[in-house]
Amino acid sequence: MKLSRVAEVLSDYARAEMYALSSIRKLSDVHLIWGPIHARTAYGIGAKDFSLYRLASTPKKSWSDYLINEPLKAKYAAITSKEARQIADDKSRFFEHCHAHGIRTIPILALVTKQPSNGGIIPHLNSAAELARVLVPGQYFFKPSNGSHGKGTFSLRVEGTTFHWAGNSGSIDEFFAYCQSALEFTRALIVQPKMFNHQVIRNITQAKGLSTVRICTVRKGGEIKVIGSCLRIIVGDSETDNFTHGSSGNLVGAIDSDTGELIGVRASRSRTWPKMTDVLAHPRTGKTIVGVQLPYWREVVELVTKAHHSIESLYTVGWDVAITDDGPVIVEANWRYDIDILQVAYKKGYRQGIAENLVV
Structure with a gap:
């Protein structure tokens, strides 16, 4: 292990230990003195996750209920067929799959790429002139074909012959040059209409x-079951809603999966270290969040259930769904999704829920 990594680990455990010590209120809390080390050695829970899950404020008997992302993803990989993984991983292929099965998803208008067309339904564009024919005045969203967690995404607004993107304005040729530079890091840029929330x-x-x-859904026997759901809530001017352990500044709201009601919202008080706290209202707008009924909830559940049924050998999926004024649309399917966001949102571990439902 590199010296810099050793220093980082030691720093993380020092911060987790400070949090643990600050949580001692009575004699029965004395076990928290070695809490972060015990969580790591007994359950594989690292220093940052110890703070993320507020384990110092959680009964010790419940610590073992919390799952760790990477070992769980390895289990997902072991039970998911290569074909199912490829459909979910390849954004273009997933769109074509949804199109063929009548599943509502955000349209892919084109791919900006240097690669030739594969004969599918998505046009491949490799010149400014071709791109100009697709980008009529309006708003669009671009993302790397191999991207995740919102990295490399940007919005575009076309007004007449002027293009506005990522703090820039210019002609179609200037915008196409920007796209070409982005292709150094991905094989294609996906072009989609910009979507807006309900x-x-x-x-x-x-x-x-x-x-x-x-x-998140699981396949159990011949049925698809929802095991948890949450709303990633943007704060400020961010283009993406990623929670990223609270470091993004965004919020995560737990949803009653039966009704679609927001039953609790959490945020981190720090961007550099997870210091989770409950939130009742949006910090920017002041609007109350807890108790809000999400629209089209029955349709959301029906949509992901239909989508999950359509991909055999896919046993669990974390679906990203946008709820618009016209109803829900699937954004992406994630077969190796992180479990931490559900554990943060619901303030509980998911070991039992996964064990009971993820049966192959």
Whole structure:
């Protein structure tokens, strides 16, 4: 292990230990003195996750209920067929799959890429002139074909012959040059219409970006079951809703998966270290979040259930769903999704829920 990594680990454990010590209130809390080390050696829970899950404020007997992302993803990989993984991983292929099965998803208008067309339904564009024919005046969203966690994404607004993107303005040739530079890091840029949240969600966030639902399903026998769902809530001018352990500044809201009601919201008080706290209202807009009923919830559940049934040998999925004024649309399917966001949102571990439902 590199010296810099050793220093980082020691720093993390020092911060976790400070949090643990500050949580001691009575004699029965004395076990917290060695809490972060015990969580790591007994359950594989690292220093940052110890703070993320607020384990110092959680009964010790419940610590073992918390799952760690990477070992769980290894289990997902072992039970998911290569074909199913490829459909979910390849954004273009997933769109074509949804198109063929009548599943509502955000359209892919084109791919900006140097690669030749593969004969599918998505046009491949490799010149400014070809791109100009697709980008009529309006708003668009671009993302790398191999991207995740919102990295490399940007919005575009076309007004006449002027293009506005990522703090820039220019001609189609200048914009195409920007896209070409982005292709150094991905094989293609996906071009989609920019989506907007349902008015109920916009009233809360008043944000430019799209706040999406993460709804996780499992296949148990011949049935699809929802095991948890949450709303990633944008704060400020961010284009993406990623929670990223609270470091993004965004919020995560637990959803009653039966009704679609927001039953609790959490945020981190720090961007550099997870210091989770409960939130009742949006910090930017002041709008109350807890108790809000998400629109089209029955349709959300029906949509992901239909999508999950359509991909055989896919046993669990974290679906990203956008709720718009016209109803829900699937943004992406994630077969190796992180479990931490559900554990943060619901303030509980998911070991039992996974063990009971993820049966192959």
